[in-house]
Amino acid sequence: MSFSFVYQRRQQGVGLIEVLIAVLVLGVGVLGVMALQGTTLKNNQSSLARTQAVILSYAMLDALRINREEALAESYNMDKTCEAPSGNTLVKRDQNYWITSLKSGLGDAETTCGEINCDAAGVCTITVYWDDSRGTGGSDAQTIATSTRI
Numbered sequence: 001m002s003f004s005f006v007y008q009r010r011q012q013g014v015g016l017i018e019v020l021i022a023v024l025v026l027g028v029g030v031l032g033v034m035a036l037q038g039t040t041l042k043n044n045q046s047s048l049a050r051t052q053a054v055i056l057s058y059a060m061l062d063a064l065r066i067n068r069e070e071a072l073a074e075s076y077n078m079d080k081t082c083e084a085p086s087g088n089t090l091v092k093r094d095q096n097y098w099i100t101s102l103k104s105g106l107g108d109a110e111t112t113c114g115e116i117n118c119d120a121a122g123v124c125t126i127t128v129y130w131d132d133s134r135g136t137g138g139s140d141a142q143t144i145a146t147s148t149r150i
Contacts, residue, residue, distance in 0.1 A: 046135025050144065052105040056098065057126040057146040060116065063094045064124050065150045071118045072150075080129065082113040106130040111141065122149050 064071040067090060075091045084099040085092050099114055106112045111131040118124040125147040132142040 042134050053128040053144045057128050060098045060126050076116050078116050080113050080115045124150050
């Protein structure tokens with residue numbers, strides 16, 4: 001006579017270890033997504049600053065085109081300036097508005113500056129300086145130069 005014992009083992013529920021491992025994997029995944037979101041926000045902020053710098057440089061070029069005679073006379077020229085110039089002429093008001101807009105759009109820091117250089121042939125270069133320490137993988141000191149003939 002042979003006895004065969006068949007043991008049937010049924011799983012009653014999920015073990016505590018399995019639940020803890022699942023929670024750990026989920027937690028690591030959520031932390032990874034949060035870190036990725038933070039990096040994305042930093043880089044989007046950096047991209048916004050670059051876009052604003054280009055828009056503001058084109059705004060100054062438009063002002064130079066409107067007042068072309070003064071631009072060709074090199075009245076708009078200014079070295080790297082971080083403080084808004086004062087004055088009651090159209091040139092000084094344009095420069096004041098431009099530097100104020102740079103400070104407003106790119107951050108009111110000591111490193112937010114602008115430079116205008118036009119020559120008698122009508123070639124003008126607008127340079128914008130700002131601090132981009134918010135972005136990742138780049139330099140803190142950023143510069144965009146836009147050059148055109150007016």
